[in-house]
Amino acid sequence: MNKFFNLPLQKKVVGIYLAANMIIFIVNVFLILGINKMAIDMELVYQDNRQLNELTDSLTEVQDNMTVYLSSKTTDSLENYYKSAQTLQMLSDELGDEVTDLAFSRMRRNIKNMTGQYLEEVSLTVEAKRGRNVEKYRNYYESATELYEYINAYISRLNNEQFISNSERYTELATAFRTFESISVMVLTLVMTGNIISIITIVGMMIEPLKKLAVSANEIAEGNFDTNIPQTKYHDEIGIVIGAFNKMIISIKEYIIRQRESMEKERLMQEKELTMEAHLKDAQLKYLQAQINPHFLFNTLNAGAQLAMMESADRTYEYVQTVADFFRYNVKNHDTEVTIGEEMTLVDNYIRILNVRFSGDIKYHKQIDERLLKIPMPNMILQPVVENAVNHGIREMGDKGTITLKIYREDSDACISVSDNGKGIEQEDIEKILVGNWSKKEGQYDNNGIGMDNVISRLRIFTGKEDAVTIKSEGIDKGCEVIIRLPLPNVENK
Amino acid sequence: MGTQESSDKSSSKFNKQNLLLIITVLFTLATLVVGALVFRFYMADFRKASDVTQYDKYYVMITDNYKSDFWQSIYKGAFDAAQKENIYVDLLGQNLAGDYSCEQLMKIAIASNVDGIIVFANESDEMTQLINDADGKGIPVVTLYGDSTHSKRLSFIGVGSYNIGREYGRQIFNIIKEKRREDFIESAKMGHRKTMQIAVLVNTDTQDSGQNIIISGLQETLDQENATNSEFAISIVPVDNKNPFSVEESIRDIFLKKSIPDVIVCLNELNTVCAYQAVVDFNKVGDVNILGYYNSESIVSAIEKNIVYATISIDTPQMGEYCIEALSDYYEFGNTSEYFTADVTLINKNNVSDYLESEENDE
Numbered sequence: 051m052n053k054f055f056n057l058p059l060q061k062k063v064v065g066i067y068l069a070a071n072m073i074i075f076i077v078n079v080f081l082i083l084g085i086n087k088m089a090i091d092m093e094l095v096y097q098d099n100r101q102l103n104e105l106t107d108s109l110t111e112v113q114d115n116m117t118v119y120l121s122s123k124t125t126d127s128l129e130n131y132y133k134s135a136q137t138l139q140m141l142s143d144e145l146g147d148e149v150t151d152l153a154f155s156r157m158r159r160n161i162k163n164m165t166g167q168y169l170e171e172v173s174l175t176v177e178a179k180r181g182r183n184v185e186k187y188r189n190y191y192e193s194a195t196e197l198y199e200y201i202n203a204y205i206s207r208l209n210n211e212q213f214i215s216n217s218e219r220y221t222e223l224a225t226a227f228r229t230f231e232s233i234s235v236m237v238l239t240l241v242m243t244g245n246i247i248s249i250i251t252i253v254g255m256m257i258e259p260l261k262k263l264a265v266s267a268n269e270i271a272e273g274n275f276d277t278n279i280p281q282t283k284y285h286d287e288i289g290i291v292i293g294a295f296n297k298m299i300i301s302i303k304e305y306i307i308r309q310r311e312s313m314e315k316e317r318l319m320q321e322k323e324l325t326m327e328a329h330l331k332d333a334q335l336k337y338l339q340a341q342i343n344p345h346f347l348f349n350t351l352n353a354g355a356q357l358a359m360m361e362s363a364d365r366t367y368e369y370v371q372t373v374a375d376f377f378r379y380n381v382k383n384h385d386t387e388v389t390i391g392e393e394m395t396l397v398d399n400y401i402r403i404l405n406v407r408f409s410g411d412i413k414y415h416k417q418i419d420e421r422l423l424k425i426p427m428p429n430m431i432l433q434p435v436v437e438n439a440v441n442h443g444i445r446e447m448g449d450k451g452t453i454t455l456k457i458y459r460e461d462s463d464a465c466i467s468v469s470d471n472g473k474g475i476e477q478e479d480i481e482k483i484l485v486g487n488w489s490k491k492e493g494q495y496d497n498n499g500i501g502m503d504n505v506i507s508r509l510r511i512f513t514g515k516e517d518a519v520t521i522k523s524e525g526i527d528k529g530c531e532v533i534i535r536l537p538l539p540n541v542e543n544k
Numbered sequence: 545m546g547t548q549e550s551s552d553k554s555s556s557k558f559n560k561q562n563l564l565l566i567i568t569v570l571f572t573l574a575t576l577v578v579g580a581l582v583f584r585f586y587m588a589d590f591r592k593a594s595d596v597t598q599y600d601k602y603y604v605m606i607t608d609n610y611k612s613d614f615w616q617s618i619y620k621g622a623f624d625a626a627q628k629e630n631i632y633v634d635l636l637g638q639n640l641a642g643d644y645s646c647e648q649l650m651k652i653a654i655a656s657n658v659d660g661i662i663v664f665a666n667e668s669d670e671m672t673q674l675i676n677d678a679d680g681k682g683i684p685v686v687t688l689y690g691d692s693t694h695s696k697r698l699s700f701i702g703v704g705s706y707n708i709g710r711e712y713g714r715q716i717f718n719i720i721k722e723k724r725r726e727d728f729i730e731s732a733k734m735g736h737r738k739t740m741q742i743a744v745l746v747n748t749d750t751q752d753s754g755q756n757i758i759i760s761g762l763q764e765t766l767d768q769e770n771a772t773n774s775e776f777a778i779s780i781v782p783v784d785n786k787n788p789f790s791v792e793e794s795i796r797d798i799f800l801k802k803s804i805p806d807v808i809v810c811l812n813e814l815n816t817v818c819a820y821q822a823v824v825d826f827n828k829v830g831d832v833n834i835l836g837y838y839n840s841e842s843i844v845s846a847i848e849k850n851i852v853y854a855t856i857s858i859d860t861p862q863m864g865e866y867c868i869e870a871l872s873d874y875y876e877f878g879n880t881s882e883y884f885t886a887d888v889t890l891i892n893k894n895n896v897s898d899y900l901e902s903e904e905n906d907e
Contacts, residue, residue, distance in 0.1 A: 073572060080580055087587075149632045150596040153639055156632065159602065160656035167655040200652050207641045230583055237579035244572030251565045258561075 055284040070245045102209045108138040157208045168197040369406045391423035393432040413452040422464045435468045443472025469531035475523040599632040603660035606649040610637045613840040614813045621864025650674040660871040661685045665692035684874045701866040701884040705754040709761020715854045717769040740776045743805035748782045792818045799826045813838040847896045854892035862886045
């Protein structure tokens, strides 16, 4: 069995086909043998009658030849007589001399014996004729003729009887033939059914692994590499295909793992590069910072503030103190993360400095939800936004400019809104700013180095959201609002 | 773990398929074999019908009329007896178209070289010659019922003709006695008492010694029984049996004559039936007493109806048995007794019912 299943697919299919045909062929051979046998039987049915007819013919021939010889004494007739007598002897020998229950057999026996007697008488007649013994051959002739008649009567009777019996037998044979026919049809049908079932089963057994393979292949095509890989028992083409498939799956898995590793490596490399860059920038910054000695600046400003206090110039003191705080914030906050409160304080200082610089031009409004002040955010965000609002929004409005800072909670976000009533921005410019395509005009006044795109990208990285910053403007001269959304830490933790 | 399970499942499925396949293949083969066997047995059964017993010896029985109950009954007795010894007996003529005389059948039997011949012989020279021919060829011949005394026949199986004659005599005497009593009652008639006419029907073609013996037995009995000569007169009426239908005509002729016999003695079955029918046809029932021969159904029923006075019942199966016994003795010992006599019983009105009963029991 296993040997068969190990055969190549083609041989297997051919083998099944041959086996099925072979079985049908065997059935047919049986059928033909049966039919042949019955045909022979049927042929033999009237054999007896034919035999008897031959016997009658031969008998008549002997009688005729004898008569011709007796009347004309020709050599031909004598020769013919000998020939026919031999034939008759032969035919009568075939009759058999058994005595049985069957009337036929006894009649045959009697016919045989009578024929023997008859031939004897005939030969005696011929001999007497040769010896020209007229009296004798006439006597013999008479008794031979009498016997001839008896034999004929016997034969015709036997012939008749046998015909009747043979007809019966023929009918029986015909019935048997029909029975044979129905049995054959039944056997043929059953064998066919068996054949079909066998073929279906064997083909099913052959195809089964292929089906499993198809299922697995489908699953793998859908991305599930951990599916059951079909096992194969046999080494036909399907077995080979399954084996190859399995190998392929394993190598694909390996390949994926390798790919993943190399991607990981690349990512690490990039990270390193970025860190390097950051370090470089840090170094550059440090270098710049180092150029302006902050302690010197603070001490200088502090000295100025003390001087103003001693001279009782309170406003001057306050101003110098605010400037010192403003700069200290820039230097002190080396951490990237600060709280909203700290950022807000910076903005307060900045506005205050500006108001001193521009003698109270800017109206500054605050609507603060105090609970949100402890929420972390990246540093140096709000001040550039406010600076932008001042520089590009309300700079040319004199004392009509207003800056409004709102900190409030919306859904799971803490929102910081910086709005002005200045020039406003065109919608396409807003889009340009958000995408990062905003090109600064030559000679334009810039803030202290931190552009809006920097602010936006840092916010996006910090929050991990694209909509961390939204800019709204109703159009030209309708003001502008910048809204920063920061996720609430507890929501984030969730 | 999952793979193991699924492989178990698939292997069990595989086994199931294997099982199905094996069952199917076995089923197919079984169908083939069973089909072949069924047909073989059917054909064997079909052929068995022609299975036959083979016999050691072959005898033939030759009679003048194989169809008659009498011969059939004897043949049956012989056949049964022969079967026991593994011998087949044919009633020759039965299988042949056309009528053949005993002599012709003898010739056929001799030419057929049978193992034994049982023949209803007669005293004719031709028959004697044929029997001698058969003997010459080594075929033992037994004569049955009719003898051929001068031939070289092995033995003769017959009935005690003399006994039959005596039985007939006694019956006739009974009839005479009845007549006497009637005459005595009607004493007026005493004076001119009529002589009782007894007609014995004999066949013309044979010098059958049996017939003569019967007649002499009959006569002797009447003499012994004190019947005076004036009381009876026996006449021999020849019945022409040379051709097939002449018997009936001859018997009818008797009834067309002036004086119709009071008693008709028939010496064979056919004569009995013809006489009985003639009596009925001529309305002579009661006037003519028939003494019949053989116990065929119609004759026995005629006795019941009082048409036939009495008949002789011959133990025909016994006769048949004797034939076979004689031939077997010949083959066994080289010789056998020359005469076999079958039992004879008389059936008349008194014992006919007993006879019928016993017949019924036999059946």
